[in-house]
Amino acid sequence: MSAAHATFGLAPAIRTGGVLPNGAHQLHRDFMDFTVDGRPLLHQLCDLDAVSPLASDIPPAIFTTQVRRLLLEAAPPLPGGRYVLYGCPECESLECGAVTAVIEREGPDVVWRDFAWQTTATTNLERDGYHGIGPFRFDSVQYRTELARLLPDDDQDDGSTAASTLRRRVLLIGSRVAVLARLAAALRTTNIGAEITENADRVPPDEIRTYGAVAFGSRVAAHEKAAVRAAFARAGVEPAYVEGLAPIIPVLVAQIEHALDSTPPHQRRLTMLVAADGEAGVEVTSTCRVQLVAHRQDRLHRTHSHEVFDGLLEPGRHRIPVEGEAARGRCYVVARTMGGVLAAPMLR
Incomplete structure (x- = not known):
């Protein structure tokens, strides 16, 4: 030895x-x-x-x-x-x-x-x-x-x-109660605490300090966001702030998961995700299994999810096609590996 x-x-x-x-x-x-x-x-x-x-x-x-x-x-x-x-x-x-x-x-x-x-x-x-x-x-x-x-x-x-001491709770702020309720239910099922409010001023400082992230709905105005940030500043904490990409629950969950990730950046496996023109760019720092799923909503606001890749990737950058039904309309890509998750919109 x-x-x-x-x-x-x-x-x-x-x-x-x-x-x-x-x-x-x-x-x-x-x-x-x-x-x-x-x-x-x-x-x-x-x-x-x-x-x-x-x-x-x-x-x-x-x-x-x-x-x-x-x-x-x-x-x-x-x-x-x-x-x-x-x-x-x-x-x-x-x-x-x-x-x-x-x-x-x-x-x-x-x-x-x-x-x-x-x-x-x-x-x-x-x-x-x-x-x-x-x-x-x-x-x-x-x-x-x-x-x-x-x-x-x-x-x-x-x-x-x-x-x-890790804070695994998120405060959801917005007026679309139905979407936020579904998001809160999904987060709680995955073992993340979630609460919904329209105004952080109503949340006591002791409770504010228990949140590791704040997720804003798409209709929250700039002055309302500023008031939320001020309420957290008065409580002496700085959570991660999430601007929701789309009212698609798996995408929002992925964004919040990433926001709650306390892993030091230099020790993360999944370090980059970009999506444009029908392909996703992924970067990993060590050999690991990566799953890519494309999510989109149709005209009736129904969510469609398509697994486009699930396999081992070697360290480095990789380009993975996102084609067919998975790439129709406005879609969003979620990359997931053990210990990391990223979400990105498909740019045209």
């Missing part, structure tokens, strides 16, 4: 939720991802839809237990000294599959080794191991300092962990 040390870190990450082309909903999850030498570990696992055990929506006592396991202060959950690093974002059941690794002390260091995909209590490293990943050797002081930041002050489970 190499004696070289890697740098251990933590960074905010998301598993984007949304309304899928078949009408099903995918849960939004905020979590802390592990970084090795500044690079998210999840990006090295290619096409994997999973979250770490350090998710913001788990009870504080369980969150603390997960941190203490990684600190080797609590027993491993699996035989052989194996710990779960990533699991199913929908149910977190081992039967759905999980990335596990042995975590152990070795002298003054902490070592992560023998990474594997696991669906039962035991695993076959020859068959299920990630042979190109690790082992990683971390300085124990630096490793512990990073993880200890997530523990509540005075070792009290009061929920004040770094992950639980």
Whole structure:
């Protein structure tokens, strides 16, 4: 085993939720991802839809237990000294599959080794191991300092962990109540809190501070937007502001998901989406599965969704055709990958 040390870190990450082309909903999850030498570990696992055990929506006592396991202060959950690093974002059941690794002390260091995909209590490293990943050797002081930041002050489970401070609520402002009600329902189904109002002055400052984003309807006037911004400024917070592209629920959900993304820009996989003249331009920073869906409304305001691409993309920029029914009339393209989503109008 190499004696070289890697740098251990933590960074905010998301598993984007949304309304899928078949009408099903995918849960939004905020979590802390592990970084090795500044690079998210999840990006090295290619096409994997999973979250770490350090998710913001788990009870504080369980969150603390997960941190203490990684600190080797609590027993491993699996035989052989194996710990779960990533699991199913929908149910977190081992039967759905999980990335596990042995975590152990070795002298003054902490070592992560023998990474594997696991669906039962035991695993076959020859068959299920990630042979190109690790082992990683971390300085124990630096490793512990990073993880200890997530523990509540005075070792009290009061929920004040770094992950639980992420604001996963959006304030919807506009006069088209029917559209906003459908949008709020879709967001809540994906695990994002949403409330509707016409005037932010009616929202108490303590509640205003719980919103991470504000979405404006298309008919909200400039002076009304200015009043909303002023109300948030008085409360001492600066949310992300979203100007809705179109009254199409999957597109609006995608815009809000992107606005709530707290992942540092340099650690994002999906970094660009442009759509023009029947094709979409996509840029990714690591090999990952990308799904492109085109959405449009017909003259009767019915929404039509067409999946135009679903596959692995290598790092770099890619041009993907958006043709036929998918590109008729005014359409909007949503690009989605594990940990990122972007939306853009098709320009002519």
